[in-house]
Amino acid sequence: MTISFKVNGISHEVDSNRAIDRLIDFLHDDLGLSGTKFCCGIGICRACTVASIRTPNETATPVISCATALAMVDGTEITTIEGVTPKEGLLPIQEAFLQEFSFQCGYCAPGYVIASQIFLDGLRKLGSLPSDLDAAIEKAVGSHICRCTGYVRYYDAIRKTAEAMFAKEGSHNG
Known part of the structure; x- marks a missing residue:
């Protein structure tokens, strides 16, 4: 077997x-x-x-x-x-984590990337942002531990990526 x-x-x-x-x-x-x-x-x-x-x-x-x-x-x-991770370049969430200086040591970053991408893919399938985006982000990644205390920066990066995703998709749909 x-x-x-x-x-x-x-x-x-x-x-x-x-x-x-x-x-x-x-x-x-x-x-x-x-x-x-x-x-x-x-x-x-x-x-x-x-x-x-x-x-x-x-x-x-x-x-x-x-x-x-x-x-x-x-x-x-x-x-x-x-x-x-794409063969060339980075995912939008990876770029956002870098832009927001979300991590220091980076040890937790792979787990955050995977969980955040699952979250963003789920939002894309829903077709809209939830009414309480911060609560949805907390539910998606709130159990992840960052010993360097990058939580606020991770959350900011996820929020900005989600908002940009729909702003971009909205401009194509309008």
């Missing part, structure tokens, strides 16, 4: 005897993908957040890879920071 899943669009199969191995260890040790950060090891800080899609659902959800066994990702598509 095997566990099958994709990481950044590439199919992988592991023997079921690895069912309890952590996803983050597979990403680091088997695939050499070190962008997903290991920090607390117990799923609290969220530095290790990756995106997961389970077919037929097309909506990504955040997954805490340090606390997720490989058995739990069977049949999913996982996207890491390496897979979400």
Whole structure:
């Protein structure tokens, strides 16, 4: 029996005897993908957040890879920071984080990028900003821990990116 899943669009199969191995260890040790950060090891800080899609659902959800066994990702598509970042350039949210000086050490940044991009993609599917954007941002990334205390700057960057996304889309629709 095997566990099958994709990481950044590439199919992988592991023997079921690895069912309890952590996803983050597979990403680091088997695939050499070190962008997903290991920090607390117990799923609290969220530095290790990756995106997961389970077919037929097309909506990504955040997954805490340090606390997720490989058995739990069977049949999913996982996207890491390496897979979400365009080959050339950066995502608008990454640019915003840089412009707002959101982080100092950057250790939490990959988790914030993944969670923020999932949030922004969800807003795009809704087609509008929520009436309380700040509360929605808090719900999306409020559990992420930044030891350098970049919270306000992260939130400002997410808010500005969301607002710009709809201002840009609105100019194309009008």
